Amino acid sequence: MKVEVYGVKLDGEVEPGFDLAKAIVEGAAREADGLRDGDIVVVTSKVVSKAEGRVVELSRVQPSYFAEAVAKATGKAPEVVELALREAKRVVRMGRGCLITEDLRGWISANSGVDVSNAPRGCAVLLPIDPDASARRLREEIAKVAGRKVAVVISDTQGRPLRRGQVDVAIGVAGMKPIRDRRGEADLYGYRLKVKEVAVADEVASAAELVIGQASEATPIAVIRGVTYEEDAEAEAKRLQRAEEEDLFL
Amino acid sequence: MKVEVYGVKLDGEVEPGFDLAKAIVEGAAREADGLRDGDIVVVTSKVVSKAEGRVVELSRVQPSYFAEAVAKATGKAPEVVELALREAKRVVRMGRGCLITEDLRGWISANSGVDVSNAPRGCAVLLPIDPDASARRLREEIAKVAGRKVAVVISDTQGRPLRRGQVDVAIGVAGMKPIRDRRGEADLYGYRLKVKEVAVADEVASAAELVIGQASEATPIAVIRGVTYEEDAEAEAKRLQRAEEEDLFL
Numbered sequence: 001m002k003v004e005v006y007g008v009k010l011d012g013e014v015e016p017g018f019d020l021a022k023a024i025v026e027g028a029a030r031e032a033d034g035l036r037d038g039d040i041v042v043v044t045s046k047v048v049s050k051a052e053g054r055v056v057e058l059s060r061v062q063p064s065y066f067a068e069a070v071a072k073a074t075g076k077a078p079e080v081v082e083l084a085l086r087e088a089k090r091v092v093r094m095g096r097g098c099l100i101t102e103d104l105r106g107w108i109s110a111n112s113g114v115d116v117s118n119a120p121r122g123c124a125v126l127l128p129i130d131p132d133a134s135a136r137r138l139r140e141e142i143a144k145v146a147g148r149k150v151a152v153v154i155s156d157t158q159g160r161p162l163r164r165g166q167v168d169v170a171i172g173v174a175g176m177k178p179i180r181d182r183r184g185e186a187d188l189y190g191y192r193l194k195v196k197e198v199a200v201a202d203e204v205a206s207a208a209e210l211v212i213g214q215a216s217e218a219t220p221i222a223v224i225r226g227v228t229y230e231e232d233a234e235a236e237a238k239r240l241q242r243a244e245e246e247d248l249f250l
Numbered sequence: 251m252k253v254e255v256y257g258v259k260l261d262g263e264v265e266p267g268f269d270l271a272k273a274i275v276e277g278a279a280r281e282a283d284g285l286r287d288g289d290i291v292v293v294t295s296k297v298v299s300k301a302e303g304r305v306v307e308l309s310r311v312q313p314s315y316f317a318e319a320v321a322k323a324t325g326k327a328p329e330v331v332e333l334a335l336r337e338a339k340r341v342v343r344m345g346r347g348c349l350i351t352e353d354l355r356g357w358i359s360a361n362s363g364v365d366v367s368n369a370p371r372g373c374a375v376l377l378p379i380d381p382d383a384s385a386r387r388l389r390e391e392i393a394k395v396a397g398r399k400v401a402v403v404i405s406d407t408q409g410r411p412l413r414r415g416q417v418d419v420a421i422g423v424a425g426m427k428p429i430r431d432r433r434g435e436a437d438l439y440g441y442r443l444k445v446k447e448v449a450v451a452d453e454v455a456s457a458a459e460l461v462i463g464q465a466s467e468a469t470p471i472a473v474i475r476g477v478t479y480e481e482d483a484e485a486e487a488k489r490l491q492r493a494e495e496e497d498l499f500l
Binding site (some may be wrong): 001002003004005006009031084108110116117119120121125150157159160161162164165166167168169178179180182187188189191193194195198199200202203204206207209210211213214218219224226227229239240241242 | 251252254255256257260263281358360367368369370371393394407409410411412413414417418419428430431432437438439441443444445446447448449450452453454456457459460461463464468469472474477480489490491492
């Protein structure tokens with residue numbers, strides 16, 4: 001039993017309209033002996049956003065009075081706060097240098113995912129409008145270009161409650177169920193598992209970060225081979241969002 | 251750039267005193283062409299606990315009145331609640347079928363990690379008393395048996411706030427810094443990263459689960475090859491615990 005995680009580099013700048021599917025297929029040919037059916041392709045949200053033109057010049061952003069106030073309270077740039085608020089449904093918590101929001105897609109994270117790192121100078125990158133749709137498109141385009149049936153995961157680097165440090169998680173998914181429901185399976189002793197729903201897509205995103213984060217920032221793609229997953233053409237990363245009512249940790 | 255994750259099976263029952271280091275070295279010889287310097291060995295807390303005799307017969311546990319009350323409120327077995335409370339420093343939240351505690355080691359999780367799955371019939375398994383110490387011992391024993399310098403991660407399956415499904419995280423670490431501090435590194439555009447502390451040990455635990463959870467429950471070990479990490483003889487998974495004061499998500 002063996003899983004392989006290959007890092008795939010991208011050369012040059014990712015501009016709006018960049019053909020990610022083609023770059024992935026060519027990169028996988030170089031690094032992973034080509035794509036195979038059943039591979040999982042993990043792409044950072046950052047490059048997906050760039051290819052989709054989700055890059056904003058900060059000098060063109062006019063912060064509202066509220067954004068100015070939040071910027072003051074959190075020590076952030078008012079333009080970044082303005083963008084984060086535009087991308088948000090609600091503020092979950094703010095203060096001590098942090099602005100935690102629930103974004104338009106339902107993810108709870110810092111600054112609605114608005115990020116100036118690995119963004120062109122003076123710019124911020126917003127998350128893809130609909131990462132599940134982006135993943136689906138990418139999956140279809142890869143099928144067209146390479147004739148391979150893969151799953152696609154769009155990953156994002158996020159802090160989390162209770163534990164220090166960031167990990168990469170899945171915010172977009174196509175072709176694989178993000179959660180593997182193992183309830184009812186027998187354990188070593190024949191006991192039926194009662195609570196075992198594994199967030200495979202998140203684990204896949206974290207495994208990908210081991211090559212993505214290890215190399216230079218120019219490795220935004222990973223190909224993961226050897227993971228058995230449940231195929232699902234309708235799959236969505238949104239399944240990983242936990243409704244507040246059912247969240248005992250909060 | 252390539253990372254490999256090998257699953258290693260254990261045959262037979264893990265009893266108190268079981269020589270895990272020897273089993274790991276032999277298993278790695280079979281499945282991963284032997285251990286190499288720099289490999290990361292991930293072991294589930296379950297087998298570490300079993301080897302350390304952290305298995306309790308439920309019929310010998312006398313629940314307190316408080317445990318009985320909590321059991322009623324949460325729908326859990328009173329004996330399991332009793333053990334969870336004995337392993338706890340405080341109850342973080344309870345109700346709706348859940349008992350979230352901060353355990354003696356400082357981890358916040360369901361039932362203080364007390365688990366009846368993959369436990370002998372009528373028994374519960376407690377977490378290792380000091381998973382960092384267990385990891386350190388294992389690392390030293392592997393060095394003795396195989397003459398290899400590896401890092402060791404002890405993993406546990408945990409639910410988490412905000413996101414559905416469980417992932418494996420690190421609760422014990424030896425030989426590698428659990429967090430890779432990338433603050434100050436330059437991004438693609440020369441911008442210095444301000445917030446980038448990657449919880450590598452957690453990502454490693456999640457990557458391991460891709461082979462551990464995929465196979466039968468009899469694969470409690472993974473060997474991960476190709477991850478560059480910062481060696482640290484003093485490293486502890488405890489570094490991943492987030493103090494409540496600094497946790498904006500809570």
